[in-house]
Amino acid sequence: MSIAMTCGNLNKTYGRTYALRNLDLQLEENVIYGLLGRNGAGKTTLLNLIAGGIFPNGGTIEIRGKKLRKGELPADFCYVREKNKAFGGARVLEVLQFAAKFHPNWDWTFAQGLLQTFRLDPHKKMRQLSRGMESLVGNIIGLASRAPLTIYDEPVLGLDVLMRERFYKALVEDYANYPRTIVLSTHLIDEIATVAEKVLILEAGSLLFHDDLENIHKAAHLLRGHADSVASFTAGKRVLYTEAYGRGTLAAIYEELDEGDMEQARKLDISTERLTLQKFFSYLIEGGS
Numbered sequence: 001m002s003i004a005m006t007c008g009n010l011n012k013t014y015g016r017t018y019a020l021r022n023l024d025l026q027l028e029e030n031v032i033y034g035l036l037g038r039n040g041a042g043k044t045t046l047l048n049l050i051a052g053g054i055f056p057n058g059g060t061i062e063i064r065g066k067k068l069r070k071g072e073l074p075a076d077f078c079y080v081r082e083k084n085k086a087f088g089g090a091r092v093l094e095v096l097q098f099a100a101k102f103h104p105n106w107d108w109t110f111a112q113g114l115l116q117t118f119r120l121d122p123h124k125k126m127r128q129l130s131r132g133m134e135s136l137v138g139n140i141i142g143l144a145s146r147a148p149l150t151i152y153d154e155p156v157l158g159l160d161v162l163m164r165e166r167f168y169k170a171l172v173e174d175y176a177n178y179p180r181t182i183v184l185s186t187h188l189i190d191e192i193a194t195v196a197e198k199v200l201i202l203e204a205g206s207l208l209f210h211d212d213l214e215n216i217h218k219a220a221h222l223l224r225g226h227a228d229s230v231a232s233f234t235a236g237k238r239v240l241y242t243e244a245y246g247r248g249t250l251a252a253i254y255e256e257l258d259e260g261d262m263e264q265a266r267k268l269d270i271s272t273e274r275l276t277l278q279k280f281f282s283y284l285i286e287g288g289s
């Protein structure tokens, strides 16, 4: 396993607010990550720190084993920001031409194809674009740059469902041909479940959770049953969240259940269902574990 990026004990404060607190994180090469977290969890702060746009109060960032110095930008890296006001007067094509200069792997044929896929007029000025169209220009840059480390902050903000699907399809197809490390920060959690391979969840400036999406599919379960039965079944298992209803208990657990477990659940009259990524996220955050 090769490491694309490491954050060590990263801290960022704004006045008395801790935006990131003692954050340790490793991103592997050639993996698509979904970066999740509630409003204010620290996602944009983390991405801005990696991109060198702001400086940490403490801690280190290494890109492919090389420590970033203060003010140093990561080499061969693409950061697609949530908002980019700087290009208001420029035309879409000019913005792409500008971006192309910074990315050695830039593919113009791919970029032109994406303009058509996303129905963008390359001669329109950035300030004439809708919110969604603005996101799409950023997404073309993220895709066509083919940077070994590509980071998107809310790439589907303002996009209609059709354009979101087109973006995910283009990303997954291109990634299959040109693997790289991609981080997608988003609030559209179930959509990212069809794209990401690993999930990072930030909460209050710390990394609450980091695992393969496949493991989440296997291990995230919701149980419902009599309170005593659920208590007995979940003993020794990782319980994320519990809630009482009447004489019953609902429990969200993070545990692979084998045939023996399923048999025990049936005997105890406990229903089991797998959690969607979004439900898993909600229970994890609500439970605070």
Ligand SMILES: Nc1ncnc2c1ncn2[C@@H]1O[C@H](COP(=O)(O)OP(=O)(O)OP(=O)(O)O)[C@@H](O)[C@H]1O
Pocket (backbone or CB within 6 Å): 014, 017, 018, 019, 037, 038, 039, 040, 041, 042, 043, 044, 045, 046
């Ligand atoms: N420039 C700033 N000045 C002061 N506080 C800030 C600044 N930027 C972020 N913060 C604070 O840092 C914390 C983390 O914010 P951040 O924008 O990183 O969260 P986020 O996870 O990206 O949120 P969202 O999902 O709402 O975009 C919040 O408490 C926020 O209020």
